[in-house]
Amino acid sequence: MTSNPNATFTLRRRHLLGIEGLSPDEIVGLLDLAEEFVLLNRQVEKKRATLRGRTQINLFFEASTRTQSSFEIAGKRLGADVMNMSVSTSSVKKGETLVDTAATLNAMHPDVLIVRHSASGAVELLARKVDCAVVNAGDGAHEHPTQALLDALTIRRNKGRIQGLTVAICGDITHSRVARSNILLLQALGAQVRVVAPPTLLPKGIERFGVAVHGDMRSGLADVDIVMMLRLQRERMNGSYVPSVKEYFHFWGLDEAKLRYARPDALVMHPGPMNRGVEIDSAVADGAQSLIREQVEMGVAVRMAVLDALSRTLPGNLPNA
């Protein structure tokens, strides 16, 4: 069993609001720390006391099963008291504003807030109003930093590196915080990033993100090491952004034929939850090249690493207690 993983590593910031602003060293530090938690999570005894006495509140303004449970498990394994608060948008609209909610929760002295919100910038706004650490669990179409970190960890464990890899991110780039965080992180660690999507799902100015832009899967997937698929929201499938599920799957859905455009050892990822038969075929999702289940495992480890690293700078912390 490892003791005190990377005990000296700290994030020199109170919150994790995005990949933007993280240095490559900080990213690598978090990934290294997460490796140790991967080992811990495979043991029978998975508990640590790192966050003992700490209160973690998962504040989800947008429904989520996997991210919320991943953060919950991460917090509990580190010894924190974890509370889940799902605030549906409708109840917020009844009156209490985000800032009111922040003030209310702040008065309960949490140590860490994990926040997801449908509006870009909302987590940053909330972070300015509280005294504790805040982790962005996804804000609108802006950032989802722990997803990018878990994706990077998954890639690094399977490819041994990130530097020099070519990664294709495919699907609804316009509305995707996963795409934005991944572009920033993968570029910071030296990967080449492509985006592949129908033009209606590419945000304006995307070519200025330093990514190669492809409209079709054949050129987009040619010789890539990693194929990262994105979820297409149901309301965007039928005529608003793409004509139909059938047409979308035909041209942009990842099946075995399209996957053959990529390198033979290419690996397939998806942040979940998947729409089988929309953006990805079951044969690929469950196939030998798929890392989708491993991503879920890495998610818990990465979130433990983030909580651990942030907790080291929490006020009143005893160093590595």
Add this chain to the structure above:
Amino acid sequence: MHEPRPILLSKARILDPSRDLDTKGDILIADGVIKDIAPNLTAGLPPETEIVDCRRLVAIPGLVDMRAFIGEPGAEHRETLASASQAAAAGGVTTIICQPDTDPVIDDPAIVDFILRRARDTAIVHVHPMAALTKGLEGREMTEIGLLGAAGAVAFTDGTRSIGSAQVLRRALTYGRDFGALIVHHTQDASLAGEGVMNEGELASRLGLAGLSKAAETIIFERDVRLAAITGGRYHAASLTCADSLEVLRRAKDAGIDVTASASINHLTLNERDVVGYRTFFKLTPPLRAEEDRIALVEAVAEGLIEIIVSDHNPQDVEVKRLPFSEAAFGAVGLETMLAAGLRLVSDGALDLMTLVRAMSTRPAERLGLPGGTLRPGARADIALIALDEAWILDPLTLKSRCRNTPFDEARFEGRVVRTLVAGRTVYEYV
């Protein structure tokens, strides 16, 4: 109220765009009007004349702000005619044109009358309403343009709503023509604007905010110009923001179509980068654009293509601004800062002072057919005195508006209003 004492503005730099006049001299004010302007008027002054030493000051015609949103009636917590007029006076604005998006909407002559009476009783500057162009601002049926005009509405607009139906706008332009009605339009295609909250482009994509295309403005403006051409109506674009629209404006003017346009002071001095950090005080409609569009807009003012600068004053309280960017209200206050912000363009060398004052005072008065915008002897004495070299920092707590949603929070300015006269009466003095 008793008549104020006569005032002599002594040894001022007198700047009057209505006559292209930039000279040194004295201005004598009595009975609410400018009695005389001459190099020296100290001899034979009326008894009890107040003499104001203006050796370091510039006297300009008071500003005429063609686009101010005020909450009275219906949203007095945001702004009243009284509080807006206090803010205006502090900014050298002597005439406010208020917008019809009140509750109830200014779409009935009785409400025009209400506004004028409330303004007379509570406001310290002149207030004239624009009336709604369509009933209830719904974009369907035109209002009583003739009766509203007779009641005192100076122009017709649906405020920040754009008329989607070309037919409705065409009929309004046609019908309004013989009344001489000025139709003022917010040029933004609603369907193309969609959920957009800031300028479309790389920055919006990075921030994960829905973008609002410049084409949403240019398409509607181009349509409107053609409607103005076939109807012969009088048309004014409320707030243009991008270079493409300026090309359309240039062509319209070259073709002799009766089309004019304003730019807001915000779009002339700020750009989309100010939004970074999800700063909702910079969430405006139309949205702030890229720097190259801002520069094109300033150049258009400098050459007289854009003739009018507006404050686009739009008070919004904390409850609707302290929200995630996409959920926050649009708008910024501006009456108190429009001149100071405009002076930045003067000190940068982008505009000369004459052009700035013409666009903020003379041209809007002329386009609306209102008194003001001039320092001609005999004219109503609406005057702002400004100290061009006075440096100051805006403290939002000192704003006289009921809302403090200023994009110039803690901004550094050079040049400020030190006294404002409305019809010969001092309504603001900086001490």
